[in-house]
Amino acid sequence: MINVAIMGHGTVGSGVAELLINNKNRIDNAVKEDVFVKYILDLRKFEGLSYSDKFIDNFELIANDRDIKIVVEVMGGINPAYDFVKRCLEGGKSVVTSNKELVASKGAELISIAEKNNVNFLFEASVGGGIPIIRPMTQCLLANKITEIKGILNGTTNYILNKMIVDNMDFDAALKLAQDNGFAEKNPAADIEGHDACRKICILASLAFGKHIYPEQVKTEGITDITLEDIDYADKLGFVIKLIGMAKKSNNDSISASVRPTLVKKSNLLSQVNGVFNAISVTGDAVDEVVFYGKGAGKMATASAVVADVMDCIGHLDSRKNIYWTDGSKSFVKEFDQKTVLYVRASALNYDSLVGSLKNAFGDIDFIDNKQANEIVFLTCEDFESELNKKISTLNADSIKVLHTLN
């Protein structure tokens, strides 16, 4: 018999409990073991469930129970999840988590503790909900040198941008609709300011490049400054605006990582990812580009990824899965100058002087001429970002907005 403890009985935790307890036969058959949920740790009381007798509110019961071989951490947040997970790993228990904040901040340390104690620390559900991505990257693409990862990593912001694009709703109305439909939290900051996507790109980039990339090393920008005018201008130029998380390796092995609203060309598959869906594109030297697509969140989708990790742990109780990454150094991550095309939206009371300065900086370039609003919008030629910024800084503009593009 394999004894399992679940820490947390929120959305994902209750899904995990339902799958492990209600589908026990199916799971036992698949792993050829008797998988038994012994404890569920939550401070709240849950009466009337078929498994109400399993609830405990004292972590020490789990920590001190040598029969517990696998612990599922679905509490979220850093405290006390970090301490609990650390103590479980040190106590010889494998841990499965869906907690992206924990993995993005403490992944390298927890992976190293798991290694020392010869147990597993698995977190498939921490990125992309039920979309398989961690295991394909660590196993199927193992023979590849991964050079780039990019994707739509946050369903809430994609839903909001989609409503702006398709239904011409402004940001505030789209956010409210997302909240009303349960796609955004009451305090939406983690989503709309890009922090959630940032944590996910940290995990993916760490996995791809073998060194921990920390959230504070990622240039993170949310979607709160995107207006319906930007959406319209992008459309006229043949693009849609998406929140894109990206990590890229330069030829000399430095890493650039960012989360920012980006103009994505309409012919790019990522431009077709709508609503709350996520899509993650991985580029490897052998496989070229592969894309993983699906719902990035949701109770049962995420729970099914957690349970798959639990089943994998059971198959590897005496052996360890591949070590994922080690701690990085700060110098590992640095913005390097890349060739790119930028979207520039500039306005000035002195419109003629603005247009004149555009010609001086960029020569005879196409631009959207919105004289009525004293505004011009254009895509730059392709050049190194530093060169483009130099030219943009010479524009005689009162205000300038610059966004990246993706072909």
Next chain:
Amino acid sequence: MINVAIMGHGTVGSGVAELLINNKNRIDNAVKEDVFVKYILDLRKFEGLSYSDKFIDNFELIANDRDIKIVVEVMGGINPAYDFVKRCLEGGKSVVTSNKELVASKGAELISIAEKNNVNFLFEASVGGGIPIIRPMTQCLLANKITEIKGILNGTTNYILNKMIVDNMDFDAALKLAQDNGFAEKNPAADIEGHDACRKICILASLAFGKHIYPEQVKTEGITDITLEDIDYADKLGFVIKLIGMAKKSNNDSISASVRPTLVKKSNLLSQVNGVFNAISVTGDAVDEVVFYGKGAGKMATASAVVADVMDCIGHLDSRKNIYWTDGSKSFVKEFDQKTVLYVRASALNYDSLVGSLKNAFGDIDFIDNKQANEIVFLTCEDFESELNKKISTLNADSIKVLHTLN
């Protein structure tokens, strides 16, 4: 030291040899073993390679060498691959293959032989080239009950249809272009008649539903009857034509499997899969729909998937990966009546009688009225296929073409 033999030095085989031999350091580091290619079996001579000394032309050397723990089969075809693989497995060697014909025809038997001999039989590269799909389905989605698989499984036919759709080329010209560009073989039958896609849906469906589905159980139809007129009519109706492989489980657990040209609605992500790309959509009860996208073929992409399987074998030399499926019974697979919408293109010299019979059968339904060609085209209402076919059979038409649709 882990000794490996490669059987076959064609496109994929030479890619595998290059990855294993030229990137030996990277691979050894990842698996923490010395991975050594001892033999490459091929009747042809390959002079001037850095590894020309490894070639042998006698399979018995591999079969009788107890040091060989892992054999890569990349010869293709059933004979002699089937005998060789069987003997390797019986001799206690794990086998990795990219041979979809072999897995589709003999998978259940070879999986069972591997199980008896406590070795692994892995075939990630047999579907979708370098796109991770077998392992995600067997591991990440393990906690899901999979209900449906559908996708674009053949790059050659997708390239041809794409050329017809985008460049208005007729079938013969598009096929010739595909051949000129190396995307279609001189004898293109396996691709354009749907057999290649059929083998892949067999493997995916067997994996998803746990029982072997054999190629002869799959309704298979190629793209040779698709004309530019069909492409145009589909476009007018808001669809594109794709070769879709599909397997679906009914409520009473029977399986329907097919490969056929299908009208795919333009809002469906699969309609956006262009050129030689593949995309595989998997629907599970917990995860809903996930899609895997990438190049479905290509030397290094496929080789990288083979090598990842080799690396996985090395991590599991003393343990077995999950058993994938068992032999099925014929009654397991049967077409069941499903609700659907059909595309109907009917022509008759007596056009007025045709239109009259349409109204009798389907009432006041929209149709494309091509009187000049004595032809009508329409989408039926949604109903059980048997009901729709009854109505279609009452049309006063000289010729009728019916295609399935996908929303």
